[in-house]
Amino acid sequence: MKCREIIKLLSEYIDREIEKEEREIIEKHIKLCKRCESILHTTEKTIFFSRTLYKNEKIPKKIEKSLFYQIRIRYKK
Numbered sequence: 001m002k003c004r005e006i007i008k009l010l011s012e013y014i015d016r017e018i019e020k021e022e023r024e025i026i027e028k029h030i031k032l033c034k035r036c037e038s039i040l041h042t043t044e045k046t047i048f049f050s051r052t053l054y055k056n057e058k059i060p061k062k063i064e065k066s067l068f069y070q071i072r073i074r075y076k077k
């Protein structure tokens with residue numbers, strides 16, 4: 001799987017809304033790919049940070065989407 005596809009799946013991966021097979025693909029990939037590994041960590045941090053801001057409420061989808069959008073833009077080749 002290509003990096004770009006991995007990045008697309010990261011939001012679901014972090015939310016655990018992902019198929020087991022896909023999760024395994026991602027985990028295998030980030031073991032081999034430093035770039036995606038750091039993207040995953042950055043994304044996780046961003047998500048957790050915004051969850052703290054929103055306390056225990058769910059982050060509005062709109063905001064969450066734009067977060068991932070920005071992350072994707074940043075790492076796009």
Ligand SMILES: [Zn+2]
Pocket residue numbers: 002003006029033035036037
């Ligand atoms: Zn990668």
